[in-house]
Amino acid sequence: MTHAQQTISIALLVSSLYLVLFFELVPLPTIVQKEIIPVLPIWSLVSFGAWLLFRLGWGMITFRDTPEAHAELMAEIEIARADLKSKGVDVD
16 A cells, blocks of 8 residues: 555545534534534644644754765855855955
8 A cells, every 4th residue: 555545545534534523423412513523623734733843843953964964065165265266256
């Protein structure tokens, strides 16, 4: 099963479960049926957005630089400086 098929099947399962609850095919207490079930899609979108922001922040906190990339970048900067100095541009 590919990742796309797995994602589609999970989405269909979750949406069918939500529709069963929304159309009251499963008896639930009235307070749950009238106040919680209708806002579940909005709550799930907000929760998903918060989770994505957390993952982005965590990725920024734990970002690991590689010494090779730093050395390569510094070498490119020196080449650019030398090129600009040869053209008469002051870069310091």
